[in-house]
Amino acid sequence: MASVFERRIAACRRRLERVDASLVVCFPSPNFTYLTGFEESPSERHLLLFVPQVGDPVVVAPAMYDQQLEALPIDEPTLEVRLWDDADDPVELVDDVLAELLPRADGTHHLADGTAESDVTAAESLTILVDDRLWATFSQDLRACAPDATYGLASTVLEELRIRKDDVELEALRRAGRIADRVSLEIRSRGTDLVGTTEAELADEIDRLLTAEGGGESAFETIVASGPNGARPHHHSGDRKIESGDPIVLDFGAFVAADLDGGTGRYPGDQTRTMVIGEPPDEYERVHDTVLEAQRVAVETVEPGATAGAIDRAARSVIEAAGYGDAFVHRTGHGVGLEVHEPPYIVGDSDRELEPGMVFSVEPGIYLDGRFGVRIEDLVVVTETGAERLNDSPRTWKTGSKHHQ
Known part of the structure; x- marks a missing residue:
């Protein structure tokens, strides 16, 4: 049986399709907790959750969170955890994740094995929905990595999910x-x-x-x-x-x-x-x-x-x-x-x-x-x-x- 978090991620992806958005990005916040069961206070470190309309969700996180994130009860879709340590530039990792998760100009998505998958709902322009309380520094990093995207708020999809309690x-x-x-x-x-x-x-x-x-x-x-x-x-x-x-x-x-x-x-x-x-x-x-x-x-x-x-x-x-x-x-x-x-x-x-x-x-x-x-x-x-x-x-x-x- 799917965990409550797997069901919530699936519902989030359906709403992304409904509003014609490519991706939602959360940082430590109630939205992050709602989708994954992981709770942490925000800090200056890049700790971001990417839930795409097409493809598996990805967490970019400092290496110190490895064990907590690996223990999250999310198996389908696979929650991929990509870690960085203090010697790395986390923005480069964010750039890589966005390049993989956002649809290409021809309406296909990059897959981990190097092939492409058709995106039946590909938008003419990319839309990224960011956590309503995302700190400006992380928002600026996203814009630098995906300057041609249109940006909106994660509440566009998550408010309608969170407002009705299970x-x-x-x-x-x-x-x-x-x-x-x-x-x-x-x-x-x-x-x-x-x-x-x-x-x-x-x-x-x-x-x-x-x-x-x-x-x-x-x-x-x-x-x-x-x-x-x-x-x-x-x-x-x-x-x-x-x-x-x-x-x-x-x-x-x-x-x-x-x-x-x-x-x-x-x-x-x-x-x-x-x-x-x-x-x-x-x-x-x-x-x-x-x-x-x-x-x-x-x-x-x-x-x-x-x-x-x-x-x-x-x-x-x-x-x-x-x-x-x-x-x-x-x-x-x-x-x-x-x-x-x-x-x-x-x-x-x-x-x-x-x-x-x-x-x-x-x-x-x-x-x-x-x-x-x-x-x-x-x-x-x-x-x-x-x-x-x-x-x-x-x-x-x-x-x-x-x-x-």
């Missing part, structure tokens, strides 16, 4: 959601014990609990925003001490590893709850109820064929009707996968139609400057008939309680 990815995202739920319950149950704790201390404790519950590293910088700091949607947790009566915005999640046939793939949790230690300030309950209702209406709007913009408008309409429209200052959500923020983006002008397997956050918020903020966030997956929430911890503002709302 069963293995969904299982990982569900596990990440359950981990976030358990941590949320634990923090909520501590109630007044949190008084006197600084935001940074509570953020550290949340990170510790995420690991203790089975998560990997935090998927993003944990947000603990207490009192007036909650009015800043992306507040950085600081040394403010939590006081009785403070609303506290808690936004956190951890990566979990997916079971991907020996390759690597990490998928994040992302949950936000807003709770109050003690009695809430004036107007708080009305604001919290409004955000909770906006989230409920938005989630109920999710179904195949609905647009991302419709989800945003559903949430925004509730908040605007309550008189807080100007205080909802960000989009309603974002997709999650190998990245915490990726398509689809749940924003008002988006006509992207939702499809089963898409996963994204639904996180309306109201932010009252100098007073407090409220945000409630769950991840949802689009199903054949609607939406499945990947988070199920209490959404109430009350602490010391484990009941659901």
Whole structure:
């Protein structure tokens, strides 16, 4: 049976044919990981994946990665690994690979044995799609090696593949959601014990609990925003001490590893709850109820064929009707996968139609400057008939309680 990565490479090649592109080039990024299961941070060294429409994919890599790359579960098509060491010029190797993988002027492709193969979809001009985040130095090297090619972005083919999660990815995202739920319950149950704790201390404790519950590293910088700091949607947790009566915005999640046939793939949790230690300030309950209702209406709007913009408008309409429209200052959500923020983006002008397997956050918020903020966030997956929430911890503002709302 083909590995998940072999199936993804095959799907990538079909999409290259559909958009009439010759080649996609990735460097260390979520795209590289998605196609091969290999994860590494980018550096100044040439570490590039070439997936052609015709011919076998090739990795150009420093010799130090030999063993990791040879262990990747990709046998068909053969993933050829070409190594270079510090005494070599990697650009010469890139030039050789491009000369072999790009179609010739007569519409044929070079093959390893020196023969040629007809290219039934050969384009009049060569099109190379490069990783959207490819560093300029590598982009310049590609252009020097293939100056006559037309260049575009890898997202042209890979976004449509990555945006719908398969069963293995969904299982990982569900596990990440359950981990976030358990941590949320634990923090909520501590109630007044949190008084006197600084935001940074509570953020550290949340990170510790995420690991203790089975998560990997935090998927993003944990947000603990207490009192007036909650009015800043992306507040950085600081040394403010939590006081009785403070609303506290808690936004956190951890990566979990997916079971991907020996390759690597990490998928994040992302949950936000807003709770109050003690009695809430004036107007708080009305604001919290409004955000909770906006989230409920938005989630109920999710179904195949609905647009991302419709989800945003559903949430925004509730908040605007309550008189807080100007205080909802960000989009309603974002997709999650190998990245915490990726398509689809749940924003008002988006006509992207939702499809089963898409996963994204639904996180309306109201932010009252100098007073407090409220945000409630769950991840949802689009199903054949609607939406499945990947988070199920209490959404109430009350602490010391484990009941659901």
